[in-house]
Amino acid sequence: MRPLDENETTVVFEKIFKFVGNNLKNIVENPSHEGPEPEAGRYCFRLQRNRVFYVSESLVKRATNISRKNLVSLGTCIGKYTHAGSFHLTIMSLNLLAANAKHKVWLKPTSEMSFLYGNHVLKGGLGRITDSIVPGDGVVVFSMSDVPLGFGIAAKSTQDCRKLDPNGIVVLHQADIGEYLRDEDEL
Amino acid sequence: MVLTRSSKKAPKPQTPPVKNLSKAQTPPLSKAEKPQTLTSKKGAKSQKKPPLKKQKKDVIVVEEEDDDEEVSDVESEEIDESDDGEKGSNGFFSDDDGEELLNDNFLDGSDDDEEEERSDSDEALSSDSDSDEDDIQKESEAIDRAKAKEEEDADAELLDFNKEDGPEEHETFRLPTQEELEEEARGPPDLPLLQSRIKEIVRALSNFNVLRPNGASRKECVEQLKSDLASYYGYNSFLIGALFELFPPVELMEIIQAFEKQRPTSIRTNTLKTRRRDLADVLLNRGVNLDPLSKWSKVGLVVYDSQVPIGATPEYLAGYYMLQGASSFLPVMALAPKENERIVDVAAAPGGKTTYVAALMKNTGLIFANEMKVPRLKSLTANLHRMGVTNTIVCNYDGRELPKVLGERSVDRVLLDAPCSGTGVISKDESVKTSKSLEDIKRFAHLQKQLLLAAIDLVDATSKTGGYIVYSTCSLMVAENEAVIDYALKKRNVQLVKTGLDFGQDGYRRFREHRFHPSLKQTKRFYPHVHNMDGFFVAKLKKMSNMKQSSEDDDEAVETVEQADVSSDDDEEAEAMEEMEKLSVPSKQPKENKERLAKSKEKKKGKKDGKSKSKNVERKPKKKRSDWKKEIAQAREEKRRAMRENSKGKQ
Numbered sequence: 001m002r003p004l005d006e007n008e009t010t011v012v013f014e015k016i017f018k019f020v021g022n023n024l025k026n027i028v029e030n031p032s033h034e035g036p037e038p039e040a041g042r043y044c045f046r047l048q049r050n051r052v053f054y055v056s057e058s059l060v061k062r063a064t065n066i067s068r069k070n071l072v073s074l075g076t077c078i079g080k081y082t083h084a085g086s087f088h089l090t091i092m093s094l095n096l097l098a099a100n101a102k103h104k105v106w107l108k109p110t111s112e113m114s115f116l117y118g119n120h121v122l123k124g125g126l127g128r129i130t131d132s133i134v135p136g137d138g139v140v141v142f143s144m145s146d147v148p149l150g151f152g153i154a155a156k157s158t159q160d161c162r163k164l165d166p167n168g169i170v171v172l173h174q175a176d177i178g179e180y181l182r183d184e185d186e187l
Numbered sequence: 188m189v190l191t192r193s194s195k196k197a198p199k200p201q202t203p204p205v206k207n208l209s210k211a212q213t214p215p216l217s218k219a220e221k222p223q224t225l226t227s228k229k230g231a232k233s234q235k236k237p238p239l240k241k242q243k244k245d246v247i248v249v250e251e252e253d254d255d256e257e258v259s260d261v262e263s264e265e266i267d268e269s270d271d272g273e274k275g276s277n278g279f280f281s282d283d284d285g286e287e288l289l290n291d292n293f294l295d296g297s298d299d300d301e302e303e304e305r306s307d308s309d310e311a312l313s314s315d316s317d318s319d320e321d322d323i324q325k326e327s328e329a330i331d332r333a334k335a336k337e338e339e340d341a342d343a344e345l346l347d348f349n350k351e352d353g354p355e356e357h358e359t360f361r362l363p364t365q366e367e368l369e370e371e372a373r374g375p376p377d378l379p380l381l382q383s384r385i386k387e388i389v390r391a392l393s394n395f396n397v398l399r400p401n402g403a404s405r406k407e408c409v410e411q412l413k414s415d416l417a418s419y420y421g422y423n424s425f426l427i428g429a430l431f432e433l434f435p436p437v438e439l440m441e442i443i444q445a446f447e448k449q450r451p452t453s454i455r456t457n458t459l460k461t462r463r464r465d466l467a468d469v470l471l472n473r474g475v476n477l478d479p480l481s482k483w484s485k486v487g488l489v490v491y492d493s494q495v496p497i498g499a500t501p502e503y504l505a506g507y508y509m510l511q512g513a514s515s516f517l518p519v520m521a522l523a524p525k526e527n528e529r530i531v532d533v534a535a536a537p538g539g540k541t542t543y544v545a546a547l548m549k550n551t552g553l554i555f556a557n558e559m560k561v562p563r564l565k566s567l568t569a570n571l572h573r574m575g576v577t578n579t580i581v582c583n584y585d586g587r588e589l590p591k592v593l594g595e596r597s598v599d600r601v602l603l604d605a606p607c608s609g610t611g612v613i614s615k616d617e618s619v620k621t622s623k624s625l626e627d628i629k630r631f632a633h634l635q636k637q638l639l640l641a642a643i644d645l646v647d648a649t650s651k652t653g654g655y656i657v658y659s660t661c662s663l664m665v666a667e668n669e670a671v672i673d674y675a676l677k678k679r680n681v682q683l684v685k686t687g688l689d690f691g692q693d694g695y696r697r698f699r700e701h702r703f704h705p706s707l708k709q710t711k712r713f714y715p716h717v718h719n720m721d722g723f724f725v726a727k728l729k730k731m732s733n734m735k736q737s738s739e740d741d742d743e744a745v746e747t748v749e750q751a752d753v754s755s756d757d758d759e760e761a762e763a764m765e766e767m768e769k770l771s772v773p774s775k776q777p778k779e780n781k782e783r784l785a786k787s788k789e790k791k792k793g794k795k796d797g798k799s800k801s802k803n804v805e806r807k808p809k810k811k812r813s814d815w816k817k818e819i820a821q822a823r824e825e826k827r828r829a830m831r832e833n834s835k836g837k838q
Contacts, residue, residue, distance in 0.1 A: 059553060066580070066592060070584050072564050072567075072568060072582060073571070075578070075579070076577050077568070116504065143501060147502065147507075184569055
C-alpha cells in the first residue's frame with residue numbers, strides 16, 4: 001500500500017471531477033469518524049495492487065502492519081488501474097459519487113432493469129435530468145425513488161436531449177450495480 | 188371404514204312420539220335447514236354438520252332413543268373425510284358428552300330424513316311434556332345404555348381407524364432377523380417398510396417397558412433404528428450416532444425431519460442506508476410477501492414468497508438489505524459492538540456478520556475482516572462495498588496468525604464464527620450428512636481451540652468498553668461447542684457471560700462422560716425443530732486480565748493442567764502443539780511468559796508454583812505422558828509442602 005504519486009493523483013482527481021465538479025473539495029476534506037479515535041480524521045487515497053482506495057487516515061495507520069500480500073481492501077475501493085495504465089472508476093465508488101454528484105439522471109421504472117443489465121440509457125427511459133449537462137460530463141444514474149443505480153458519461157447536452165428521438169442514447173453506461181451479480185469476479 | 192360403519196347402521200326403531208310431533212314444529216328449524224342444502228360434500232350426510240354447530244346452544248337433553256350409532260357414525264365419517272381422518276375423529280370424540288347428545292338430537296336422522304331430524308330436535312325441545320313421562324324415562328335410560336355402548340364401539344373403531352397398523356399388528360412387531368436384513372440389503376431399500384419400522388421402534392423406545400418388541404434388548408432396537416434412519420434419510424452412521432447421543436428418539440425424529448426442509452429465507456435491513464419499514468414498503472410494492480422476522484430482531488424480515496428474485500432486486504444491489512439466515516443475526520447481537528471500537532472478525536466471508544457489525548457501529552470505529560480462503564475474499568469485499576461499509580480493512584490471514592500481525596491486546600471485541608462441521612445447517616447442505624466423520628470433528632475441534640485462543644489473545648482486557656469475545660458455530664456437536672469453550676476457560680483468563688439472547692436452549696454443562704465448567708450454562712444452543720432456524724451455538728466470553736496463564740490459585744492451575752491431560756487425547760495434543768508453537772515462536776515469548784509468571788509470583792503466595800508451572804510448560808512436549816504424570820505428582824507434593832510452610836510461616 002502506498003500513497004498515490006503526482007501523476008496518479010491528478011488522473012484520479014480528474015476522473016472524479018467529471019462527476020462531482022467542485023464537490024471534490026468535499027470528498028477530499030471530509031471529516032471521517034472511522035477509526036477508534038473519537039476525533040475525526042481525514043480521508044486519503046492509497047494504492048494497493050492496482051486499486052485505488054479512499055480511506056480515512058486512522059485506518060491507514062492501522063493497516064500498515066498487514067503485509068502487502070495479505071492486505072486485500074481498505075475502506076472504499078474507488079477504481080483500478082488497467083494493465084495499460086489507464087484508470088477507471090468502478091461501481092464500488094458509487095456511494096461516494098452519488099453523495100456528491102453534480103449531474104444526475106433519473107430513470108423511469110420500466111427502464112431500470114435495462115440499465116442494470118449494462119445497456120446505455122435511452123431517451124425513452126429518461127424520467128428527469130439535471131440542467132446544464134455538457135457532453136462528456138460524468139452523470140450518476142438514479143431510479144425514480146432516488147436509489148443510485150450506476151454512472152456513465154453524458155452523450156448529449158440537456159438541450160439536445162429534449163430534441164432526441166426516444167431511441168437516442170443519452171448516457172453511455174460505465175458502471176451499474178448489476179455488476180455485483182454479473183461481474184463478481186471482476187470486482 | 189365406510190363398510191364397517193354402515194354395517195352398524197342396523198335401523199333402530201324410531202320412537203313413535205318423535206314422528207307425531209314432527210309437523211308441528213318444523214317452521215323454527217327451517218332456517219337451520221338452509222345451510223344443509225348448501226354444503227354438498229357427500230350427499231345428505233355432510234349437510235348435518237352446519238345445523239349441528241348452529242343450534243348447539245338450544246338443545247341440551249337427549250330424550251329419545253335415536254339411531255345413536257348411525258348418528259355418530261355419520262358425524263365421524265364427515266369429520267374424517269373433511270379433516271383427513273385422524274385428528275378430526277379424535278377431536279370429535281373427545282368433545283363433551285353434551286355435544287354428542289346434541290348431535291344425537293339433531294342427527295336423529297334415521298336414514299338421513301330431514302323431516303325426521305327436525306322432528307327429533309323438536310321432540311327434544313318439547314321434552315318437558317308431562318304426558319308420557321314414564322315412557323320418556325324408560326326411553327331415556329335405554330338411550331343412555333345404548334349411548335354408552337355406542338361410545339365404546341366408537342372408541343374401539345377410532346383406535347382402529349387411527350393406527351395404520353391395528354392393535355393386533357403392534358403386538359406382533361418384532362425386529363427383523365438376520366436373514367430378513369440380508370434380504371433387504373440385497374435389493375434397493377424398501378422405503379415404506381423402513382419408514383414404518385422407524386415409527387414402530389421410536390414408539391417402542393419411548394415407552395420401552397411396556398411396548399418392547401419380544402425378545403429384543405434396547406440396544407438392538409437402537410441399532411436397528413440407527414441403521415434404518417441412516418438408509419432412509421441418507422446419513423452416514425457416524426452422524427446418526429452423534430445425533431442419537433444428543434437427542435431422545437422422538438426429538439431425534441423431529442430434528443431429522445426438520446433437516447429435510449428448508450428454513451425460511453430471511454433478510455436483514457441495512458440500517459446504514461434505510462429503515463426496516465421503508466424497505467418493507469418498497470419490497471411489498473415489488474411483490475414480495477414478507478413479515479418482520481420476530482420480536483428479538485429490529486432489522487430482520489422473513490420472506491415467504493416473492494414474484495421477483497429476492498437476491499436480485501435493485502434494492503438488494505443498492506445494498507439496502509442482505510440475504511442472511513436468522514441464526515446468523517445471533518452472534519452479532521451477542522457481540523453488541525459499540526461505536527468507535529476496534530473489532531476483529533476472524534472468519535468474515537461472505538460478510539453478512541461483518542456488515543451487520545458495521546451497521547451497528549454506524550461506520551465508526553474500525554473493523555478488521557479476516558478471511559483465510561482467497562476465493563471467498565471477493566464476495567467479502569463485494570458485500571462490504573455493496574452495503575456501504577467504509578470502516579473495514581480486509582486481510583487474508585490464517586486466523587491463528589492474527590495476534591502476531593495485529594498485535595496482542597490490540598482490539599476491543601472479537602467475533603469468531605468458527606469453521607465447523609456444519610451439522611446444524613444440514614438443511615442447507617445435504618452433503619454434510621455423508622461426509623463428516625469422527626476424524627473431521629476432531630480436526631475441527633482442534634482448529635477451533637487454536638482459533639479461540641488466538642482470538643482471546645487479540646483482545647485487550649483493559650479496554651474501557653469492550654474485552655469481549657463471541658464464539659459461534661453452526662454445528663450441534665458438543666466436541667465443537669462446549670468442549671472448545673471449556674478448553675478456553677482453562678487456558679486463558681476468561682469468563683463466560685450472558686449472551687444477551689433471551690431465547691434458545693442453554694448449553695450442556697455435562698454430556699456423557701464430559702464434565703464442563705458450570706458457567707457453560709450461559710452459552711446458548713439453537714435447534715431447527717425448536718426455533719425454526721439453523722442449528723447454532725453462541726458463547727460470549729469476557730477477558731478478565733491479560734495474563735496468558737490463568738490467574739486462579741496455582742493449585743488449580745496445575746490441576747487444570749492435569750485435567751487437561753486426563754481428559755480427551757485431543758486436548759493433550761492441542762496443548763502439546765500449542766506449547767510447541769509457543770516455543771518455536773521468537774524468543775521474546777518465553778521471556779514474556781516468564782515476566783508474566785514473575786508478576787504472578789509477586790502477586791500470589793507460592794513462589795515455587797510459578798517455577799514448577801513454567802517447567803511443566805516447557806518440558807511437556809519432550810516427555811512422555813507417564814513422565815508428565817510423575818512430574819505433576821511431584822509438583823503437587825512440592826506445592827503442598829510449600830503451602831504448608833507458608834501457612835505455618837503466617838501463623
